[in-house]
Amino acid sequence: MSTDIDFQQLLEQLHNTPSHSPEPDSDHNRRLAAFTPPTPFSTLHTHSITHREAFWRACLAATGIITHTQGDQTLQRGDHIWQDRWFPGTQLNFAENLLRYRDDHAALIFADERGNHQTLSYAQLAEQVTHVAAWLRDQGVQPGDRVAGFAANRIETVVAMLAATSLGAIWSSCSPDFGVNGVLDRFSQIEPVALFAVNSHVYAGKQHSHHHTLDRLATALPSLKALIVLPELYDASEQPKGSDNCKVHDWQSCVEFSKGSSASSQTDKLATEVEALSFYPADFDHPLFIMYSSGTTGVPKCIVHGTGGTLLQLRKEHHLHLQLTRDDTLFFFTTCGWMMWNWLVTGLASGATLVLFDGSPFHPRPDILFDLCDELDITLLGVSARYLAAAEKAGVKPLTTHRLSALRALMSTGSPLSEEGFDYVWRDIKPGIHLQSMSGGTDIISCFVLGNPWQPVNRGEIQGAGLGMDVAVYNEAGQPVVGEKGELVCRQSFPSMPVGFWNDTEDQQKYRAAYFEGFDNVWTHGDYAEQTANGGWIIYGRSDTVLNPGGVRIGTAEIYRQVEQVDEVLECVAVGQEWDGDIRIVLFVRLRDEATLDEALQARIRQIIRHGASPRHVPALMEQVLDIPRTLNGKIAETAVREAIHGRPVKNQDSLANPQSLREYEAFAERHR
Numbered sequence: 001m002s003t004d005i006d007f008q009q010l011l012e013q014l015h016n017t018p019s020h021s022p023e024p025d026s027d028h029n030r031r032l033a034a035f036t037p038p039t040p041f042s043t044l045h046t047h048s049i050t051h052r053e054a055f056w057r058a059c060l061a062a063t064g065i066i067t068h069t070q071g072d073q074t075l076q077r078g079d080h081i082w083q084d085r086w087f088p089g090t091q092l093n094f095a096e097n098l099l100r101y102r103d104d105h106a107a108l109i110f111a112d113e114r115g116n117h118q119t120l121s122y123a124q125l126a127e128q129v130t131h132v133a134a135w136l137r138d139q140g141v142q143p144g145d146r147v148a149g150f151a152a153n154r155i156e157t158v159v160a161m162l163a164a165t166s167l168g169a170i171w172s173s174c175s176p177d178f179g180v181n182g183v184l185d186r187f188s189q190i191e192p193v194a195l196f197a198v199n200s201h202v203y204a205g206k207q208h209s210h211h212h213t214l215d216r217l218a219t220a221l222p223s224l225k226a227l228i229v230l231p232e233l234y235d236a237s238e239q240p241k242g243s244d245n246c247k248v249h250d251w252q253s254c255v256e257f258s259k260g261s262s263a264s265s266q267t268d269k270l271a272t273e274v275e276a277l278s279f280y281p282a283d284f285d286h287p288l289f290i291m292y293s294s295g296t297t298g299v300p301k302c303i304v305h306g307t308g309g310t311l312l313q314l315r316k317e318h319h320l321h322l323q324l325t326r327d328d329t330l331f332f333f334t335t336c337g338w339m340m341w342n343w344l345v346t347g348l349a350s351g352a353t354l355v356l357f358d359g360s361p362f363h364p365r366p367d368i369l370f371d372l373c374d375e376l377d378i379t380l381l382g383v384s385a386r387y388l389a390a391a392e393k394a395g396v397k398p399l400t401t402h403r404l405s406a407l408r409a410l411m412s413t414g415s416p417l418s419e420e421g422f423d424y425v426w427r428d429i430k431p432g433i434h435l436q437s438m439s440g441g442t443d444i445i446s447c448f449v450l451g452n453p454w455q456p457v458n459r460g461e462i463q464g465a466g467l468g469m470d471v472a473v474y475n476e477a478g479q480p481v482v483g484e485k486g487e488l489v490c491r492q493s494f495p496s497m498p499v500g501f502w503n504d505t506e507d508q509q510k511y512r513a514a515y516f517e518g519f520d521n522v523w524t525h526g527d528y529a530e531q532t533a534n535g536g537w538i539i540y541g542r543s544d545t546v547l548n549p550g551g552v553r554i555g556t557a558e559i560y561r562q563v564e565q566v567d568e569v570l571e572c573v574a575v576g577q578e579w580d581g582d583i584r585i586v587l588f589v590r591l592r593d594e595a596t597l598d599e600a601l602q603a604r605i606r607q608i609i610r611h612g613a614s615p616r617h618v619p620a621l622m623e624q625v626l627d628i629p630r631t632l633n634g635k636i637a638e639t640a641v642r643e644a645i646h647g648r649p650v651k652n653q654d655s656l657a658n659p660q661s662l663r664e665y666e667a668f669a670e671r672h673r
Contacts, residue, residue, distance in 0.1 A: 414551015
């Protein structure tokens with residue numbers, strides 16, 4: 001496509017244009033005048049969507065992505081937006097791009113709440129990946145096979161992911177705070193052949209053993225051939241036994257493969273091959289990651305993300321929006337069950353130093369994350385909006401207790417950051433710091449709207465849309481609106497759209513239903529949002545019934561499946577209630593006639609949910625009710641309950657089989673304002 005803009009030159013200039021200085025006595029908005037890019041960012045964004053093929057082709061070059069082959073075509077258009085194919089004929093490897101540097105520069109720094117530290121250089125990282133990849137190859141892992149992680153945010157997890165993807169295998173992970181049923185709901189669908197797992201983890205000072213969970217996974221996943229147990233960092237736990245079909249291996253046998261005789265089939269040829277890491281030439285849309293939906297209507301949907309689209313989109317965000325370089329130390333507080341882990345580790349492609357943290361962000365001190373910022377000279381810090389709210393309530397004021405001299409930007413995501421959250425950051429953490437609120441999701445493994453170094457930051461607003469992302473807010477009539485609340489949509493395809501859903505129908509019925517049935521031929525994201533008159537964005541939350549405490553997407557079905565195990569509970573409904581600038585989960589239960597929701601029953605329900613799902617699924621509040629609203633076809637009316645407990649009118653009560661049941665929830669709203 002012809003355009004009078006030299007995108008590649010412009011993008012290189014943007015990356016090299018200095019962002020603001022992080023001096024605490026300076027304000028981000030005042031600094032902009034001194035660092036204006038050669039073309040206004042708003043103009044560049046407009047051109048990036050009107051000339052999107054030229055933009056994404058230039059982005060591929062400007063971010064230095066390594067390819068094996070490059071096709072002549074940038075975009076192969078389909079009849080519908082979900083049928084578009086980006087860069088057909090282009091082949092590349094994700095791990096190869098993250099391992100482009102092989103020097104002594106620090107690649108990964110691991111830290112935990114107990115004070116353990118470990119550093120791995122880029123050279124050491126490449127060496128470990130080389131051996132683990134050779135071990136996986138020796139085990140018969142092929143391109144397209146699934147390799148999973150039941151893993152903590154540790155160096156070994158990154159090594160395992162890179163080793164798997166170097167072979168063209170597909171990586172998928174859950175964090176160890178997921179209960180065994182939650183893990184099986186996910187992994188049983190994708191049938192992994194190998195599982196890298198921790199046998200225990202520590203959170204808030206308490207050690208949790210997982211050998212029973214690992215044995216259950218080894219037995220319940222018939223596809224699983226190898227269970228690799230990561231090194232113990234804490235008190236020794238009983239080791240898993242595996243199963244007849246699944247052999248247990250220790251991490252050292254993988255990471256030292258070819259140095260000894262750890263594999264029965266090892267040959268001199270293999271020992272030679274392991275010295276040089278080879279990379280599978282994957283098609284641009286070859287599956288890279290499998291992520292998971294929240295599980296609202298049943299078991300979670302398996303979202304498949306492609307190799308090239310994921311890499312290109314995240315390189316764009318890091319290289320341009322974040323201006324990430326080798327001089328940076330990037331730390332995002334995340335688990336391996338959140339897409340921000342995938343976002344974080346892709347920072348290796350920039351040659352930056354990444355910080356991995358495992359544990360509670362408030363233990364043993366409420367300001368432990370800021371301790372790390374000073375200790376490691378972190379330049380870019382990412383947290384959830386919920387964390388910032390909790391830190392403020394805990395009295396954390398780094399401005400008076402920490403230097404934060406290297407910190408130049410603070411990122412917030414997971415849920416909307418309130419105006420008061422902006423105030424807290426600029427008042428008590430670091431005045432004038434570039435506060436980058438961002439929003440996107442697991443669905444696109446990236447952001448629709450996020451920060452950039454060249455526009456003002458307005459209190460309570462996200463700075464702007466991502467380059468190349470044709471986002472808008474639609475009203476109910478499907479018209480784009482500014483200054484009004486509505487549905488966040490994307491009107492044109494983009495490289496990091498999912499390849500599809502795992503085990504979907506041939507015509508991609510589940511995938512189409514998830515994102516493309518709201519409005520004609522556009523991506524409907526499911527966020528309730530507003531584009532402001534000054535170009536900013538406000539996200540008000542999910543527009544459906546997904547629970548979102550602290551930004552963690554939780555489907556009600558995942559909670560219901562656990563509560564169903566409680567004999568006293570006949571039925572229940574879980575909704576999110578806006579509370580103290582966040583969302584809390586409220587669980588309403590209808591009990592058998594002789595039962596009462598006393599403290600003992602509440603404790604048992606919480607324990608079952610915590611064990612079967614995760615601590616994040618546990619409701620903040622439980623309430624006993626006489627009846628639960630249902631639609632005429634018998635479905636629980638979650639939206640009606642949610643509106644009622646906020647004191648808002650419930651529309652179309654004629655669609656309910658028992659509208660009189662709403663009175664209890666309206667009374668709840670009066671008691672809990």
